Amino acid sequence: MPAFKTPFIPMSEITPRTVFLDRRRFMAGAGALGLAAIGSPVLAALDAKKSSYTVADTLTPRKDATTYNNFYEFGTGKGDPAAYSGDFKPLPWKIRIDGLVAKPMEFDVEELIAGMPLEERVYRFRCVEAWSMVLPWTGFMLSDLLRKVEPLGSAKFVAFRSAARPEEMPGVNYPILEWPYREGLRLDEAMHPLAIMAVGIYGDRLPNQNGAPIRLVVPWKYGFKSIKSIETITFTDSQPETSWNMAAANEYGFYSNVNPERDHPRWSQASERVLGTGGGFFGGVERRDTEKFNGYGAEVASLYAGMDLIENY
Numbered sequence: 001m002p003a004f005k006t007p008f009i010p011m012s013e014i015t016p017r018t019v020f021l022d023r024r025r026f027m028a029g030a031g032a033l034g035l036a037a038i039g040s041p042v043l044a045a046l047d048a049k050k051s052s053y054t055v056a057d058t059l060t061p062r063k064d065a066t067t068y069n070n071f072y073e074f075g076t077g078k079g080d081p082a083a084y085s086g087d088f089k090p091l092p093w094k095i096r097i098d099g100l101v102a103k104p105m106e107f108d109v110e111e112l113i114a115g116m117p118l119e120e121r122v123y124r125f126r127c128v129e130a131w132s133m134v135l136p137w138t139g140f141m142l143s144d145l146l147r148k149v150e151p152l153g154s155a156k157f158v159a160f161r162s163a164a165r166p167e168e169m170p171g172v173n174y175p176i177l178e179w180p181y182r183e184g185l186r187l188d189e190a191m192h193p194l195a196i197m198a199v200g201i202y203g204d205r206l207p208n209q210n211g212a213p214i215r216l217v218v219p220w221k222y223g224f225k226s227i228k229s230i231e232t233i234t235f236t237d238s239q240p241e242t243s244w245n246m247a248a249a250n251e252y253g254f255y256s257n258v259n260p261e262r263d264h265p266r267w268s269q270a271s272e273r274v275l276g277t278g279g280g281f282f283g284g285v286e287r288r289d290t291e292k293f294n295g296y297g298a299e300v301a302s303l304y305a306g307m308d309l310i311e312n313y
Protein backbone atom coordinates (compact mmCIF):
# COMPACT_ATOMS: atom_id res chain seq x y z
CA MET A 1 0.00 0.00 0.00
CA PRO A 2 1.46 3.41 -0.88
CA ALA A 3 2.13 5.84 1.95
CA PHE A 4 -1.13 7.47 2.97
CA LYS A 5 -1.39 11.19 3.35
CA THR A 6 -4.58 13.20 3.42
CA PRO A 7 -4.76 16.97 3.43
CA PHE A 8 -7.59 18.60 5.34
CA ILE A 9 -10.27 18.99 2.63
CA PRO A 10 -13.93 19.11 3.57
CA MET A 11 -16.35 17.80 0.91
CA SER A 12 -17.56 21.35 0.45
CA GLU A 13 -14.13 22.68 -0.44
CA ILE A 14 -14.32 22.52 -4.22
CA THR A 15 -11.58 25.01 -5.04
CA PRO A 16 -8.91 25.13 -7.75
CA ARG A 17 -6.38 24.12 -5.10
CA THR A 18 -8.40 21.06 -4.21
CA VAL A 19 -8.66 20.08 -7.84
CA PHE A 20 -4.93 20.36 -8.26
CA LEU A 21 -4.19 18.26 -5.18
CA ASP A 22 -6.77 15.73 -6.14
CA ARG A 23 -5.45 15.21 -9.67
CA ARG A 24 -1.94 14.73 -8.41
CA ARG A 25 -2.99 12.33 -5.73
CA PHE A 26 -5.31 10.47 -8.04
CA MET A 27 -2.39 9.81 -10.37
CA ALA A 28 -0.23 8.71 -7.44
CA GLY A 29 -2.91 6.28 -6.32
CA ALA A 30 -3.64 4.88 -9.75
CA GLY A 31 -0.92 2.25 -9.52
CA ALA A 32 -2.58 0.73 -6.50
CA LEU A 33 -6.05 0.50 -8.02
CA GLY A 34 -5.62 -2.99 -9.44
CA LEU A 35 -4.38 -4.29 -6.11
CA ALA A 36 -7.22 -2.75 -4.15
CA ALA A 37 -9.75 -4.20 -6.56
CA ILE A 38 -8.63 -7.76 -5.89
CA GLY A 39 -8.15 -7.06 -2.17
CA SER A 40 -11.73 -8.04 -1.36
CA PRO A 41 -12.51 -11.68 -0.67
CA VAL A 42 -13.84 -13.63 -3.64
CA LEU A 43 -17.53 -14.24 -3.11
CA ALA A 44 -20.29 -15.79 -5.14
CA ALA A 45 -22.25 -13.36 -7.30
CA LEU A 46 -25.51 -12.31 -5.70
CA ASP A 47 -28.69 -14.08 -6.67
CA ALA A 48 -31.35 -11.40 -6.85
CA LYS A 49 -34.74 -10.89 -8.40
CA LYS A 50 -35.04 -7.86 -10.71
CA SER A 51 -37.20 -5.24 -9.06
CA SER A 52 -39.81 -3.05 -10.69
CA TYR A 53 -38.10 -0.13 -8.93
CA THR A 54 -35.95 0.70 -11.91
CA VAL A 55 -35.15 3.71 -14.06
CA ALA A 56 -34.36 3.55 -17.76
CA ASP A 57 -31.38 5.94 -17.56
CA THR A 58 -27.99 4.86 -18.93
CA LEU A 59 -26.02 2.96 -16.29
CA THR A 60 -22.84 4.55 -14.99
CA PRO A 61 -19.84 2.45 -16.05
CA ARG A 62 -18.70 0.17 -13.23
CA LYS A 63 -15.19 1.55 -13.54
CA ASP A 64 -16.37 5.08 -12.75
CA ALA A 65 -18.60 3.96 -9.88
CA THR A 66 -15.69 2.11 -8.27
CA THR A 67 -12.87 4.61 -8.80
CA TYR A 68 -14.67 7.91 -8.20
CA ASN A 69 -15.89 7.67 -4.63
CA ASN A 70 -16.59 9.61 -1.49
CA PHE A 71 -15.56 7.53 1.52
CA TYR A 72 -13.57 9.80 3.79
CA GLU A 73 -12.52 6.97 6.09
CA PHE A 74 -10.12 6.14 3.25
CA GLY A 75 -9.16 9.70 2.33
CA THR A 76 -10.71 12.79 0.81
CA GLY A 77 -9.59 12.32 -2.82
CA LYS A 78 -12.01 10.72 -5.24
CA GLY A 79 -9.43 7.98 -6.00
CA ASP A 80 -8.46 7.39 -2.36
CA PRO A 81 -11.18 4.86 -1.43
CA ALA A 82 -10.18 2.56 -4.31
CA ALA A 83 -6.48 3.07 -3.64
CA TYR A 84 -6.46 2.75 0.14
CA SER A 85 -9.22 0.29 1.08
CA GLY A 86 -7.25 -2.87 0.31
CA ASP A 87 -6.57 -3.60 4.00
CA PHE A 88 -10.20 -3.18 5.01
CA LYS A 89 -11.84 -6.41 6.22
CA PRO A 90 -15.57 -6.49 5.44
CA LEU A 91 -15.82 -10.12 6.58
CA PRO A 92 -16.82 -11.40 9.03
CA TRP A 93 -19.17 -8.53 9.88
CA LYS A 94 -21.79 -7.97 12.53
CA ILE A 95 -24.50 -5.35 12.42
CA ARG A 96 -26.27 -4.48 15.67
CA ILE A 97 -29.74 -2.94 15.95
CA ASP A 98 -30.69 -1.49 19.32
CA GLY A 99 -32.21 1.51 21.10
CA LEU A 100 -35.99 1.90 21.40
CA VAL A 101 -36.87 -1.62 20.29
CA ALA A 102 -38.48 -4.63 21.95
CA LYS A 103 -35.82 -7.04 20.65
CA PRO A 104 -32.29 -5.64 20.18
CA MET A 105 -30.47 -7.98 17.79
CA GLU A 106 -27.10 -8.57 16.25
CA PHE A 107 -26.88 -10.06 12.77
CA ASP A 108 -24.05 -11.73 10.96
CA VAL A 109 -24.07 -10.09 7.54
CA GLU A 110 -23.49 -13.35 5.64
CA GLU A 111 -26.49 -14.91 7.38
CA LEU A 112 -28.53 -11.81 6.71
CA ILE A 113 -27.69 -11.92 2.99
CA ALA A 114 -28.61 -15.60 2.84
CA GLY A 115 -31.90 -14.99 4.65
CA MET A 116 -33.24 -11.81 3.07
CA PRO A 117 -35.13 -11.58 -0.24
CA LEU A 118 -32.54 -9.87 -2.46
CA GLU A 119 -33.64 -7.56 -5.23
CA GLU A 120 -31.75 -5.69 -7.91
CA ARG A 121 -32.87 -2.09 -8.32
CA VAL A 122 -31.55 0.53 -10.70
CA TYR A 123 -31.55 3.86 -8.87
CA ARG A 124 -30.46 7.37 -9.68
CA PHE A 125 -27.96 8.64 -7.09
CA ARG A 126 -27.19 12.34 -6.64
CA CYS A 127 -24.24 13.65 -4.63
CA VAL A 128 -24.58 17.05 -2.93
CA GLU A 129 -21.45 18.05 -4.89
CA ALA A 130 -23.65 18.06 -8.04
CA TRP A 131 -22.50 14.88 -9.81
CA SER A 132 -24.78 11.90 -10.25
CA MET A 133 -24.78 8.27 -11.25
CA VAL A 134 -27.19 5.45 -12.06
CA LEU A 135 -26.39 2.08 -10.51
CA PRO A 136 -27.87 -1.41 -10.26
CA TRP A 137 -27.89 -2.08 -6.51
CA THR A 138 -28.55 -5.47 -4.94
CA GLY A 139 -30.10 -5.39 -1.51
CA PHE A 140 -33.26 -5.59 0.53
CA MET A 141 -35.67 -3.10 2.00
CA LEU A 142 -34.44 -1.41 5.17
CA SER A 143 -37.97 -1.75 6.56
CA ASP A 144 -37.73 -5.57 6.36
CA LEU A 145 -34.65 -5.47 8.56
CA LEU A 146 -35.98 -2.87 10.99
CA ARG A 147 -39.22 -4.76 11.62
CA LYS A 148 -37.28 -7.75 12.97
CA VAL A 149 -36.32 -5.87 16.15
CA GLU A 150 -39.87 -4.67 16.86
CA PRO A 151 -39.53 -0.88 17.19
CA LEU A 152 -41.29 0.68 20.20
CA GLY A 153 -43.97 3.33 19.76
CA SER A 154 -41.59 5.90 21.26
CA ALA A 155 -39.07 5.44 18.42
CA LYS A 156 -39.11 8.42 16.03
CA PHE A 157 -35.72 8.30 14.29
CA VAL A 158 -33.08 5.79 13.27
CA ALA A 159 -29.37 6.53 13.73
CA PHE A 160 -26.66 4.75 11.71
CA ARG A 161 -22.94 4.44 12.37
CA SER A 162 -20.15 3.22 10.14
CA ALA A 163 -17.11 1.27 11.20
CA ALA A 164 -14.14 3.41 12.28
CA ARG A 165 -10.97 1.33 12.27
CA PRO A 166 -7.72 3.32 12.36
CA GLU A 167 -5.72 0.23 11.35
CA GLU A 168 -7.81 -0.52 8.27
CA MET A 169 -9.18 2.92 7.38
CA PRO A 170 -6.33 5.42 7.14
CA GLY A 171 -8.63 8.46 6.91
CA VAL A 172 -10.04 8.02 10.42
CA ASN A 173 -6.65 8.99 11.81
CA TYR A 174 -7.42 12.53 10.63
CA PRO A 175 -10.06 14.77 12.24
CA ILE A 176 -11.86 15.37 8.95
CA LEU A 177 -15.31 14.43 10.25
CA GLU A 178 -16.75 13.13 13.51
CA TRP A 179 -15.90 9.41 13.48
CA PRO A 180 -17.53 7.03 13.32
CA TYR A 181 -19.36 8.52 10.32
CA ARG A 182 -22.97 8.87 11.40
CA GLU A 183 -26.24 9.43 9.64
CA GLY A 184 -29.93 9.33 10.44
CA LEU A 185 -33.44 9.13 9.05
CA ARG A 186 -36.86 9.90 10.41
CA LEU A 187 -38.63 6.60 11.10
CA ASP A 188 -41.16 7.04 8.29
CA GLU A 189 -38.31 7.73 5.84
CA ALA A 190 -36.48 4.65 7.03
CA MET A 191 -39.60 2.50 6.57
CA HIS A 192 -40.22 3.79 3.03
CA PRO A 193 -39.93 1.00 0.44
CA LEU A 194 -37.36 2.96 -1.60
CA ALA A 195 -34.87 2.96 1.32
CA ILE A 196 -32.67 -0.10 0.93
CA MET A 197 -29.71 -1.80 2.53
CA ALA A 198 -27.38 -2.59 -0.35
CA VAL A 199 -24.91 -5.46 -0.34
CA GLY A 200 -23.93 -5.35 -4.01
CA ILE A 201 -23.59 -3.38 -7.24
CA TYR A 202 -23.65 -4.79 -10.76
CA GLY A 203 -24.62 -8.21 -9.39
CA ASP A 204 -21.45 -8.57 -7.31
CA ARG A 205 -20.73 -7.92 -3.66
CA LEU A 206 -19.95 -4.30 -2.79
CA PRO A 207 -16.32 -3.37 -3.34
CA ASN A 208 -14.73 -1.94 -0.18
CA GLN A 209 -14.74 1.56 -1.66
CA ASN A 210 -18.52 1.41 -2.20
CA GLY A 211 -19.30 0.51 1.42
CA ALA A 212 -18.74 -3.22 1.91
CA PRO A 213 -20.26 -5.30 3.26
CA ILE A 214 -23.52 -3.40 3.80
CA ARG A 215 -24.66 0.18 3.31
CA LEU A 216 -27.73 2.34 3.11
CA VAL A 217 -29.11 3.70 -0.19
CA VAL A 218 -31.74 6.44 0.00
CA PRO A 219 -32.13 7.56 -3.61
CA TRP A 220 -34.23 10.71 -3.05
CA LYS A 221 -31.62 12.26 -0.72
CA TYR A 222 -28.13 13.59 -1.34
CA GLY A 223 -25.52 10.86 -1.43
CA PHE A 224 -23.97 11.57 1.96
CA LYS A 225 -27.11 10.23 3.65
CA SER A 226 -26.36 6.81 2.12
CA ILE A 227 -23.94 5.75 4.85
CA LYS A 228 -21.43 2.98 4.11
CA SER A 229 -20.04 -0.02 6.00
CA ILE A 230 -22.68 0.13 8.73
CA GLU A 231 -22.02 -1.41 12.15
CA THR A 232 -24.91 -0.12 14.25
CA ILE A 233 -28.48 1.06 13.81
CA THR A 234 -30.12 2.68 16.84
CA PHE A 235 -33.75 3.70 17.26
CA THR A 236 -34.08 7.04 19.07
CA ASP A 237 -36.80 9.47 20.13
CA SER A 238 -34.89 12.59 19.03
CA GLN A 239 -33.19 13.61 15.80
CA PRO A 240 -29.73 12.02 15.76
CA GLU A 241 -26.52 13.94 15.10
CA THR A 242 -25.09 13.40 11.63
CA SER A 243 -21.43 13.85 10.66
CA TRP A 244 -21.82 16.32 7.80
CA ASN A 245 -24.34 18.40 9.71
CA MET A 246 -21.92 18.54 12.65
CA ALA A 247 -19.18 19.68 10.25
CA ALA A 248 -21.19 22.44 8.50
CA ALA A 249 -24.79 22.79 9.63
CA ASN A 250 -25.60 25.63 7.22
CA GLU A 251 -24.50 23.53 4.24
CA TYR A 252 -25.68 20.00 5.10
CA GLY A 253 -29.05 19.60 6.73
CA PHE A 254 -30.60 16.58 8.38
CA TYR A 255 -33.15 16.04 5.60
CA SER A 256 -30.96 16.70 2.57
CA ASN A 257 -33.65 15.78 0.10
CA VAL A 258 -32.44 16.41 -3.44
CA ASN A 259 -33.85 19.82 -4.28
CA PRO A 260 -32.94 21.89 -7.36
CA GLU A 261 -34.82 24.83 -5.82
CA ARG A 262 -32.50 25.12 -2.86
CA ASP A 263 -28.91 25.89 -3.82
CA HIS A 264 -25.98 24.86 -1.70
CA PRO A 265 -24.65 28.09 -0.11
CA ARG A 266 -21.67 27.91 -2.48
CA TRP A 267 -22.98 26.28 -5.66
CA SER A 268 -26.13 25.71 -7.68
CA GLN A 269 -28.11 22.50 -7.27
CA ALA A 270 -30.21 23.15 -10.39
CA SER A 271 -28.27 20.69 -12.55
CA GLU A 272 -25.75 17.88 -12.16
CA ARG A 273 -22.73 16.38 -13.95
CA VAL A 274 -23.29 12.84 -15.19
CA LEU A 275 -20.54 10.58 -13.80
CA GLY A 276 -18.71 8.67 -16.50
CA THR A 277 -18.85 11.40 -19.15
CA GLY A 278 -15.30 12.68 -18.65
CA GLY A 279 -14.26 15.65 -16.59
CA GLY A 280 -11.88 14.00 -14.08
CA PHE A 281 -12.30 15.39 -10.59
CA PHE A 282 -15.58 17.02 -11.54
CA GLY A 283 -17.13 13.66 -12.28
CA GLY A 284 -18.68 14.33 -15.67
CA VAL A 285 -18.98 16.94 -18.41
CA GLU A 286 -22.49 16.10 -19.58
CA ARG A 287 -25.12 17.84 -17.51
CA ARG A 288 -28.73 17.03 -16.76
CA ASP A 289 -31.32 19.00 -14.86
CA THR A 290 -31.66 17.94 -11.26
CA GLU A 291 -35.11 16.69 -10.34
CA LYS A 292 -36.85 17.35 -7.06
CA PHE A 293 -36.45 14.32 -4.76
CA ASN A 294 -34.07 13.10 -7.48
CA GLY A 295 -37.08 12.10 -9.56
CA TYR A 296 -38.72 10.06 -6.79
CA GLY A 297 -41.30 12.69 -5.84
CA ALA A 298 -44.31 10.58 -6.81
CA GLU A 299 -43.22 8.03 -4.20
CA VAL A 300 -41.83 10.22 -1.41
CA ALA A 301 -43.27 13.76 -1.56
CA SER A 302 -46.11 12.80 0.81
CA LEU A 303 -43.55 12.17 3.56
CA TYR A 304 -42.96 15.92 3.62
CA ALA A 305 -46.50 17.25 3.22
CA GLY A 306 -46.78 20.62 4.93
CA MET A 307 -43.03 20.95 5.49
CA ASP A 308 -41.02 23.89 4.18
CA LEU A 309 -38.24 22.10 2.30
CA ILE A 310 -36.14 25.24 1.91
CA GLU A 311 -36.04 25.75 5.66
CA ASN A 312 -35.78 22.02 6.35
CA TYR A 313 -32.93 21.43 3.88
Ligand SMILES: Nc1nc2c(c(=O)[nH]1)N[C@H]1C(S)=C(S)[C@@H](COP(=O)(O)O)O[C@H]1N2
Binds near residue numbers: 068181226
Ligand atom coordinates in the same frame (compact mmCIF):
# COMPACT_ATOMS: atom_id res chain seq x y z
N1 LIG B 1 -19.14 6.03 6.04
C1 LIG B 1 -19.26 6.85 4.99
N2 LIG B 1 -20.34 6.78 4.22
C2 LIG B 1 -20.46 7.61 3.14
C3 LIG B 1 -19.47 8.58 2.85
C4 LIG B 1 -18.33 8.62 3.70
O1 LIG B 1 -17.40 9.44 3.52
N3 LIG B 1 -18.25 7.74 4.74
N4 LIG B 1 -19.63 9.44 1.77
C5 LIG B 1 -21.01 9.66 1.31
C6 LIG B 1 -21.10 10.42 0.05
S1 LIG B 1 -20.78 12.08 0.13
C7 LIG B 1 -21.51 9.85 -1.12
S2 LIG B 1 -21.79 10.77 -2.51
C8 LIG B 1 -21.70 8.38 -1.21
C9 LIG B 1 -20.83 7.83 -2.32
O2 LIG B 1 -21.09 6.46 -2.55
P1 LIG B 1 -20.29 5.69 -3.70
O3 LIG B 1 -18.83 5.82 -3.40
O4 LIG B 1 -20.76 4.28 -3.66
O5 LIG B 1 -20.61 6.39 -4.96
O6 LIG B 1 -21.37 7.69 0.00
C10 LIG B 1 -21.79 8.36 1.19
N5 LIG B 1 -21.57 7.50 2.34
Ligand SMILES: [Mo]
Binds near residue numbers: 126127129222223224
Ligand atom coordinates in the same frame (compact mmCIF):
# COMPACT_ATOMS: atom_id res chain seq x y z
MO1 LIG C 1 -21.75 12.98 -1.69
